[in-house]
Amino acid sequence: MLFSANFSGLSVVATLALLLITNTYSRAESPQTQRQCLIGDRYRFGLQERVDQIDAFPTRINALIDSGSTLSSMDARDIKIRKHTNGTLWVYFSVHSGGTQQEMVNMIKPLKRYARVQTHSGVPQKRPVIEATIRLGPVETRTDFSLTSRSRFKNQILLGTNTLKNLAVIDLSEEFLLKKHCLHISRHP
Structure with missing residues (x-):
């Protein structure tokens, strides 16, 4: 029994x-499509990929995949640091949603730290760093971003090695591989 x-x-x-x-x-x-998406346990990223979501907000933002940058960076406007009553620091900022109307999304995130970032002009810049969850096709990951105006650059988001390290193999000869070959794979790193 x-x-x-x-x-x-x-x-x-x-x-x-x-x-x-x-x-x-x-x-x-x-399985053939999966092999195109995955190399071992890592996703195959092109030189550019599309960010479909930042936290709970849907987006259509092209991201530059840059293994030469240590820290990922996000285009942010109207950045303000405010101290809450409990003493914690929070970052208030806006990002473009990437839609055709270029709508702005207002975000509030806890300040994780400040980073000193070497700029193209050679002058180091102190930037606030926040943590956000992003989705690129089937890939969802939580990562740190420095916030700055990237208005003079083609891509509003730059994904550096802090995001890519255990997640991606980069194929510089291709772009938007996650959209082309990986739409329905449900594996998340």
Whole structure:
């Protein structure tokens, strides 16, 4: 009797596991497409990829993939640092959503730290750093961003090695690989 009760419980667990596996892989593309997306346990990124979401906000922002930069950077406007009543510092800023109307999204994030960033002009710049969750196609990751105006650059987001290190292999001959080949893969790093 004890064996049948345990067997019954095991069959429920096995059925649930099978449903979970079936649901996960039914959304995946063919193994050939998966090989195009993944190299080992890392995603294949092109020179540019599209950021579809920052935290809860949908976006359409092109990001430059730059393994020569240590810290990722995000185009932010109207940056203000405010101290809350409990003594913590928070960053208030706006980012473009990347839509056709160039709508701005207002964000409030805790200040994680300040970073000294070497600029193209050679003058170091002190920038606030926040942490945000971004989604690029099937890839969702939480990472640090320095905030600054990137209005003079083509890409509003730059993804540096802090984001890419254990996540991506970069193929400089391609762009937007996650959109082309990885739309339905459900694996998250």
